[in-house]
Structures are given as C-alpha cells and as structure tokens.
Amino acid sequence: MANNMTDRQIKSLIKSGTAGRYAIGNGLYFRISKEGTGFWVVRYVIHSKRREITLGRYPELSLADANSETILIRSNVKKNIDPLAERKRADKTIFKTVDDLAHDWLRECEKRLKHPNIPRRVYTNDLAPTIGQLAIEHVNPRDIRAIISKITNSGRPTISNDALMYCKQLFRHGIKLNLLSSNPAEAFNVNDAGGVETSRSRTLSFEELQEAFNCFNKYSDQFTREYTLAAALLVTLGVRKGELIAALWKEFDTKSKLWHIPDTRSKTGIGISVPLSDESLEWLFELNIRANGSEYIFPNRRTSKRGHISPDTLNAAIQKLHRENKLSIDYFTVHDLRRTCRSMLASEGVPGNVAERCLNHKLKGVEGIYDRHDYIDERREALQLISTKLAPIINKTAKGFDLKGNNASFSLPVSSEAN
Numbered sequence: 001m002a003n004n005m006t007d008r009q010i011k012s013l014i015k016s017g018t019a020g021r022y023a024i025g026n027g028l029y030f031r032i033s034k035e036g037t038g039f040w041v042v043r044y045v046i047h048s049k050r051r052e053i054t055l056g057r058y059p060e061l062s063l064a065d066a067n068s069e070t071i072l073i074r075s076n077v078k079k080n081i082d083p084l085a086e087r088k089r090a091d092k093t094i095f096k097t098v099d100d101l102a103h104d105w106l107r108e109c110e111k112r113l114k115h116p117n118i119p120r121r122v123y124t125n126d127l128a129p130t131i132g133q134l135a136i137e138h139v140n141p142r143d144i145r146a147i148i149s150k151i152t153n154s155g156r157p158t159i160s161n162d163a164l165m166y167c168k169q170l171f172r173h174g175i176k177l178n179l180l181s182s183n184p185a186e187a188f189n190v191n192d193a194g195g196v197e198t199s200r201s202r203t204l205s206f207e208e209l210q211e212a213f214n215c216f217n218k219y220s221d222q223f224t225r226e227y228t229l230a231a232a233l234l235v236t237l238g239v240r241k242g243e244l245i246a247a248l249w250k251e252f253d254t255k256s257k258l259w260h261i262p263d264t265r266s267k268t269g270i271g272i273s274v275p276l277s278d279e280s281l282e283w284l285f286e287l288n289i290r291a292n293g294s295e296y297i298f299p300n301r302r303t304s305k306r307g308h309i310s311p312d313t314l315n316a317a318i319q320k321l322h323r324e325n326k327l328s329i330d331y332f333t334v335h336d337l338r339r340t341c342r343s344m345l346a347s348e349g350v351p352g353n354v355a356e357r358c359l360n361h362k363l364k365g366v367e368g369i370y371d372r373h374d375y376i377d378e379r380r381e382a383l384q385l386i387s388t389k390l391a392p393i394i395n396k397t398a399k400g401f402d403l404k405g406n407n408a409s410f411s412l413p414v415s416s417e418a419n
Contacts, residue, residue: 005022005024005030005063006063007062007063010030010038010058010063013030013032013038014032014036014038014058017032017036018032019032019033019034019036020032021041024063024066024067026067026070026071026074027042027043027044027070027073027074028040028041028042028066028067028070029041029042029043030058037057038057038058039054039055039056039057039058039061040054040055040056040057040058040061040066040069041053041054041055042055042069042070042073042083044073044074044077044083045077046077046080046082047080047082051082051084053073053083053084053087055069055070095136095174095177095179096135096136097132097133097134097135097136098127098128098131098132098133098134098135098136098139098170099128099132099133100136101136101170101171101173101174101177101179102123102127102128102132102170104173104177105169105170105173106119106120106123108173114269115242115267118162119166119169121310121311121312122159122162122163122166123166123170125310125312126147126150126151126159126163127147127163127166127167127170130143130146130147130150131143131147136174136179136180137179137180139171139184140184141184141185141187141188143184144164144167144184144185144188145188145192147163147167148160148163148164148167148188148192148193148194151163151193151194152193152194155319155322155323156194156315156319157193157194157195158194159194160193160194161190161193161194161195163193164185164188164189164190164192164193167184167185168183168185168186170185171183171184171185171186200333200335200336200339201339202330202331202332202333202336202339203336203339203340203342203343204329204332204336204337204340206344206389208329208330208332209235209340209390209393210393211327211328211329212231212327212329212332213228213231213232213390213393213394214393215321215326215327215328216228216231218326219321219326222317222320222321223317223318223321225286225290226287226290226298227313227314227317228394229283229286229287229394230244230245230298230314231314231334231337232280232283232390232394233280233283233284234334234337234338234341235337235338235340235341235344235386235390236277236279236280236341236383236386236387236390237259237274237276237280237341237383238338238341238342238345238358238359238360238383239261239274239338239360240267240338240360241311241314241334241335241338242265242267242311243261243265243266243267244297244298245297245298245308245309245311245313245314246265246296246308247259247261247296247297247298247308248295248296248297249288249291249295249296249297250295252276252284254281257275257276257281257380258273258274258275258276259273259274259276260273260274261273261274261360266360267360268360268361272360272374273374273376274379274383275376275379275380275383275384277380277383277384277386277387277388278384278387279387279388279390279391279394279395280383280387282395283394284297294307295307296308314334315333315334318332318333318334338359341358341359341386342355342358342359344386344389345358345382345385345386348382348385348386348389350378350382350385351378353375354375354378354379354382355382357374357375357379358379358382358383
C-alpha cells in the first residue's frame with residue numbers, strides 16, 4: 001500500500017480515526033493524530049542526521065501536492081539544503097516581483113534618508129507601472145531604457161535622472177540580498193536619461209509674472225484657481241513647494257498672522273514661523289472655502305492615501321501650459337517662483353540676511369553662527385512689499401470672491417503652537 005495509496009484510501013484512514021503513521025513513498029508519510037487530524041510529513045537524512053518536516057494538513061494539501069513538495073525537498077537535500085533550517089531562518093521575506101524588492105528597499109530608505117517620500121514617489125509614479133509586477137530576475141536593460149526615455153520625452157529630465165539613480169539603487173539592493181547577479185540599470189548614465197544638469201538661475205521679471213498669472217486666470221478650467229493661489233503663495237512667501245502643498249490649517253495662527261512650518265516638513269530640519277501678509281491671508285481665506293472642510297490647504301480631490309495634492313501637480317500643470325503654447329514666456333518651473341521671490345526682495349532693497357531668512361536659508365559663515373535673530377518684523381515688512389506689488393495681477397479674476405484687502409470675516413482654526 002505504501003507506493004499506491006490513493007485519495008480514497010486517505011479519506012478511509014481519516015474516517016477510521018486510527019492514529020498512526022502511514023508510508024506513501026520517497027520519505028513521505030501520512031500521519032493521523034489521536035484527535036483524528038491528518039497531515040503530511042517528510043522524513044530525510046542530512047549531515048548524517050535523521051530529520052522530519054511537516055508539510056501541511058489534509059485536505060488543504062492534497063496527495064498530489066504533498067508528493068510534489070516531497071520531490072522538491074529530496075532535491076534540496078541532495079544539494080545539502082536542509083528544509084527545516086531554511087524554515088527557521090529569521091528573515092522569511094518572500095521576494096518575487098520588483099514591487100516586493102522595492103518595498104524592502106524603500107523601508108531601508110526610510111531609515112537613512114531625510115526625505116524618503118521622494119524615492120517612494122518616483123518609484124510609485126514612474127517605475128512601478130512598467131516593472132513593478134515583473135519577476136525581479138526578468139527585468140532587463142531594455143526595460144530601464146523604456147522607463148527613462150518615457151520620462152525624458154514627457155519633459156521631465158530631472159525626474160528621468162532621478163529615476164535612473166533610483167533604479168540603480170533598487171537593483172543594487174537586490175544584488176545585496178542575493179536576488180540578482182547583475183544590475184540591469186548599471187550601464188546607463190545621465191546622458192541616457194535627462195542629460196547633465198546645470199544649476200538653474202531662472203527668475204521671472206514682473207512683466208513675466210504678470211503674463212503668467214494672466215495665463216493662469218485665462219485658462220482657469222485647466223490651471224485651477226487653487227493652483228493659481230499656490231503659485232501666488234510660493235512667490236510671495238518664498239516657501240518651498242513641499243512645505244506649502246502639505247500644509248495643514250492647524251499650522252496657521254491668524255491672530256498673530258503667522259504660519260508655523262514644523263521641523264518635520266522643513267528641508268533644513270528646523271521649523272520656521274512665516275509672517276503672513278494681508279494679501280496672503282485673503283488667499284488663504286479663499287483656499288479655506290475651496291478646501292471644503294479638509295484639514296489640508298490643498299486637498300487631494302482623488303481617492304488616495306495622501307491627503308494633499310501630489311508634489312508633481314503644479315509642475316505638471318505649468319508644463320502643460322508650456323506644451324500647448326498658452327504661456328508666451330520662457331519655460332519656468334515651480335521652484336523658479338521661489339527664486340523669483342528672492343530676486344524681488346533684492347530689487348526692493350531688502351538686506352541679504354533678511355532675504356535669506358525669508359527663504360528659510362541658513363546664514364553662512366560666522367554670521368550664521370552668531371546671528372540667532374529671526375528677523376520676524378523685518379521679514380513681515382519685506383514679504384508685505386512683495387505681496388502688495390503682486391496682488392493686483394493675482395486677484396485680477398478671482399471669480400466668486402470679493403478680494404479687496406478686507407479680511408474682517410477671515411476665520412481659520414487658530415493654532416497657538418509654535419515650532
């Protein structure tokens with residue numbers, strides 16, 4: 001009976017309820033416990049020691065599947081691979097697809113990077129759709145070329161370079177875990193992606209800002225009013241895009257007219273209180289109405305784990321206006337608006353140390369060591385100058401809102417928390 005047992009015979013043994021061990025063949029046994037439960041075990045010898053491993057219960061594991069697993073175990077034993085020792089390994093993570101590998105790599109990024117959301121965003125948006133579900137060992141250099149070419153052709157050379165860099169890091173992680181013997185992205189360089197990057201120095205003149213906001217307002221069905229107000233706050237407050245789009249209403253203290261950016265979202269790792277001009281308060285009032293009760297200033301209108309809009313949303317919207325030749329000025333990015341703020345501060349005669357603090361830059365050299373003054377009053381005056389100058393072109397077509405510099409009815413959740 002040992003080599004010819006059938007499913008019918010297995011069921012008969014279960015029905016009898018007789019405890020014991022019944023040989024199937026090739027080291028596979030069917031065991032019935034005193035409680036009447038049937039399960040499969042395989043006996044084998046490795047390193048001159050007799051071992052036994054349980055495969056699973058019947059009928060969850062069929063006779064045919066038990067035989068298949070036994071053949072695999074016997075094959076591994078011949079290679080001196082002990083299945084019991086393998087089962088007891090501390091790291092039981094299963095890596096099959098690139099998504100599995102990426103999950104592990106991104107967890108490592110969270111430990112060592114200050115902003116791990118950046119590689120996570122690039123992987124989710126630009127890598128995963130192409131290779132996420134592929135078996136790790138099946139990714140080849142042609143897949144990498146397809147990814148970086150697609151990003152470059154979409155007008156995002158910097159993201160293309162970032163994507164290549166993260167591809168290399170991802171598959172190096174796979175080599176480190178002994179999942180790969182070679183890196184499919186290793187042979188590529190920046191010339192194959194977005195090209196060698198040069199430091200941008202683009203700033204917009206007042207006339208260019210006027211043209212840009214006129215365009216934003218004209219094509220408000222495409223470049224929404226929320227996007228226009230985001231651009232307005234970026235150029236008049238000098239904050240970083242990431243600091244603004246993830247802002248929460250609770251960070252704003254309307255009594256003292258301050259926005260307290262927490263250190264967790266500040267690029268420098270040190271929070272800062274940003275003085276709010278009269279105009280920026282008006283724009284926040286409008287955004288508060290448009291947010292429709294969301295805790296975020298710029299809520300994500302789509303179903304997403306992220307409560308606020310994507311970091312790429314504003315750049316993508318501006319790029320689309322450029323691609324469709326609706327913007328008649330030279331190409332600019334969201335970050336260029338922040339640089340424009342710094343340029344305007346200089347043109348208004350704002351001292352360099354005050355302007356640098358407006359942008360939350362660390363002061364350099366001896367001045368940075370000894371000057372701990374936050375210039376809050378000076379920054380308030382400087383940012384008010386910029387807002388007053390730009391407000392007429394920004395408020396030109398604020399449909400449905402009475403923006404006349406009167407924020408008496410302005411009401412936001414008041415936060416008394418400073419950084």
